[in-house]
Amino acid sequence: MTNVTRTFVRGGKLNRAVDDVSLEIGAGKTLALLGPNGAGKTTLIKMIATLLEPSSGRIVVAGLDIKSNERQVRSNIGLVLGGDRGFYLRASVQENLNYFASLARVSRRRRPAVVAAVLDAVNLADRKRDAVETLSRGLRQRLHIARGLLSNPPLLLLDEPTIGLDPEAALALRDLVRSLKSGGHSILLTTHYLYEAEALADDVAVIIDGRIIARGAVTDIANAGGIGNVTVATLTHLPDTLGNSISQLAGVRNVNSEQVGGQRLVTVSWEPNRDNEPQLREVLATHAPLSVVTRPATLEEGYLALVARRRMTIG
Template sequence: MNDFAIEADGLRRTYRSRTGWLRPQIKEVDAVKGVTFTVGKGELFGLLGPNGAGKTTTIKMLNTLLIPTAGTARIFGHDVVRETREVRRRIGYVFGGDRGLYERLSALDNLRYFAELYGVPAREQKARIGELLDLVNLTGRENERVEGYSRGMRQRLHIARGLLHRPEVLFLDEPSIGVDPVAARDLRRTVADLAATGTTVLLTTHYMAEADELCDRIAVIAGGQLRALGTPAQLKRHAEDRRVVEIEAYGVGDDAVRTVREIAGVRGVTLEPVGAAQVLTVQSESDIDVQSDVLAALNGIRLGRVSARQPTLEDAYVAIVAGAGAEVAA
């Protein structure tokens, strides 16, 4: 018996689409192109990548929702295609968004319903639901209708639902998407507490600070391929040879971003809205100071704070994805 909770070996998923009517053509798109990695028992493993990179497709192959076109995957040694029932007994799946709960029912009634659906013995349901309400910090709010819950509360209820049958592996697919910062902090605490109990967690997220804080190891996937794998500290080395400049701005458009990307020495650019402002983050080679050229490219745009800082995991992620020739979502 090995020590791996998840094993992916050469996973590939190809989609076929038909175009045209009079002269139809079959088009093939490779969403995942031979991904290989392992996750240890009790590990909190992050899977990062831009939109369309293949993260959710990979998770769906691992949790039996999609059949791989090629390659193999195993959960605690059980093949996801040949031993689907054994795999499903051992996994839970939580996805971001508002789907998957009955809004007119209370949280308690939702958990009772799903406990029956997941085959939790009747004599164990009350105690198990109580444990999970404590874990996700919803004790005292369990009799309220879900339609009155905030998005963060719904996401914590999603996690409780996914844990009802005591899965050995929990897949969390962008659980904090659209959640406010305070609720996201509570979610991170819940996930950390969960991992501390020995549950293996595979987490996808767009939030680098979340991955840096929570994950033991991180895999970066872009263009359907694995581009980097290691601890957060190891991945940060991808940006060690870079300068990073952050510029607060108001009204930066796509043309300005393209102009900044074309400056000699620039290796990565992201633009993120922060309240009423924007933050333009520019990475450059360590021996080239591009700050004056960037400011000149932004001439006519109202600017605020301009600062240089040490590279972070997010900067390393930008370097890895940009090196793969993929666009980084702003």
């Protein structure tokens, strides 16, 4: 998409829900779109799915401009919004998929094979005769993905696919998303679970107030938030003045401490390429640290630093 903007009028004021966004997703790649509530993620996904028209800008899916090829583009996209709606609850899994396959213009002749293939892909074949209302939330979410796969679309749009799932069901769903990716689908994923984005995505884009403020690998997001590596020190106790002494070291961006079990974890975020574990060890030496480990910032640490930095610059 190139220079895409979508405005809404609210209370007589023009609100730019998506503001001049340009993004591309490579074939077979997964892009995670992250951002706070109301940042513009769903608006962006709805525009790609042709459910909402951009106010300006251009969106191209598999080489086709969505404005002039709406019907064809729809069959190139699998939209998975999830939740409890979207199925006939008393009808069976198979009946639902047959119906949605007809809407997706899968020919009557090909329908049985296509429905069998998507059921296999999401591992639901053994439940095909059961009414949808008997499926757990995790299995319903698989059914949503099966529905999105009916036209074998090159692009899948997954809006918070694991929301509300228990940890085991969420893990199984992440495995399913990985297998779709290795099957060649490009995926645009929105999620508020940062470890999920880190586990699944090749690339991350952060949207705030309708604008993409950072895009790239996890390190790029962290660097945009002003942090590079992070050192975690484990201590048996934390003297009052220690945090202050650490924050005075060159290159320190932020210091946090928390109690975990009987231990104190001190987390030191360093500015990009300015980590200095030896100097930190000197400060910690008289407090007998149990361990000191330096590693790259996680996506969660990078994202939180980026959002905080953004709020500081506009607030």
